Amino acid sequence: MAIEFSLNIGPVKSKRVESDKLYDTLIIGGGPAGLNAALYAKRKGLQVGILTQKVGGQVLDTKIVENYLGHAKITGEELMKEFEEHVKEYDVPISDEIQVTQIECKEYKEIHTARNETYKAKTVIFATGSIPRMLGVPGEKEYNGKGVSYCAICDGSLYQDGIVMVVGGGNAAIGSAIDLSRIAKKVMIVHRSKFRADQILLDRLNEQENIEIYLGTEIKEIIGQSRMTNVTVLDKNTGQVRSIKVEGIFIEIGHVPKTECLKGLVKLDNKGEIIVDANGETSEPGIFAAGDVANVKYKQIIIAAAEGAKAALSATEYINKGKH
């Protein structure tokens, strides 16, 4: 058995953000956008801190990243560890396990958390990212963790020699299907329309002999008993409905923005994403947004990181103009 190690505890433990201190900018979220915003803000001389549930964000769920310039091939986790270590060099306080419940704009911005703490800042950069989108079909919630999974790298190894299904047509879905094809006996990939993944991934997908592809196919229901056993699908080309026996279903159909704590504070678009201008400003002065939570169309690590930098520079300008 090949044994690998994924050490990701940094040697230096970050200080935590203090609740009685006024910061220039507090960043909510610890993914690429939040970490890069912290780096840029700190280098501009701002008092900055990060409040996050977990450092690393959804990149942690990506097995291999091949499109971050300067890294031909790196695991999502290693990339995020590099980001984190880089930020740590600048002594930025980072509080993890923080769930923000509300942001209030008073004299300063007040950030309230689930543990009833309040943090204060002149500006806030909202970089909370997104969570996996659910299919919204009957049985999906019921069998979550009982065959339904949103994390192929976490749960894939539980399906050795099994038959699994992947739903989705983007890079995440295709990448998961390829990874799973090395573990499972058979992988079926189901997508309601055409694939939109990178051609280089689709070429690799087609090389795998144990992957079956079903395009123009919709998931209707997930059924089972103590755990899931079957998926009901509709072939939109023929109108035929059938039940397919699978042990697990991996849902990779994109993400929905995490904005619940904003509660009408800033304007959102019809997808629920925060509307930002070209400089990362939201509709509320002093509140900036970056990364997958914002209405920047392409959701990529390098874009999220760059948007984080922009938001930090905008926040700096806002503070220097004395607008707070």
Next chain:
Amino acid sequence: MAMIDDNSKKQIKTLFEQLKEQVNVVLVVKEEECETCSDTKTFVTEMTDLNEKLVLEVIDVSDEKAKTLGVTMTPAIILLDKDNKDYGIKFYGIPAGHEINSFIMGLIEVSGAGEVLPDDVIARIEKIDKPVDIKVFITLSCPHCPGAVAKAHKLAFMNKNVNAQMIEANTFNEISTKYNVSGVPKIVINEDTELLGDQPLDAFLNSIEGL
């Protein structure tokens, strides 16, 4: 050939500088029918060799001590403090892959150098007055799993009524099937309360308080 590469060893050594007191690491193995015992032994030996505060003892599952520690499956790793106090912290299966992180955190915790929690959380943990058994099912490729394991172990460390075990789902197929594990981390508290995912400490405490 060494199992842990030199670069990782260097990093782990730096992390082990945080260790405060001695930790007595007990590895329970079985001579036959234990596919991963020998790898686990190599791994734990290499880890404990990295700092003199880590003292390893390897025993067979038939040993009386294994029974006293309540070990039911092999390989198992139990972390005892310098006075051989058992906090109910166990790892069933090799804590390699991502789980090396929770193993290191466990060692630091039992050495007395764990992260200090806010006062109100400490008060909630100290109030637990009934027996609580936490099983955290994991896979070695799961980035969210070490967080869940470390939190369960921290609860065990802080309250004698709490026992917490990491269980590697692929090594212990039978028990994983019994608990219907098909997504990790899966947290099972006192047999029938289940949590999915790397839950915050608050969620653990809410479940425990609701027992």
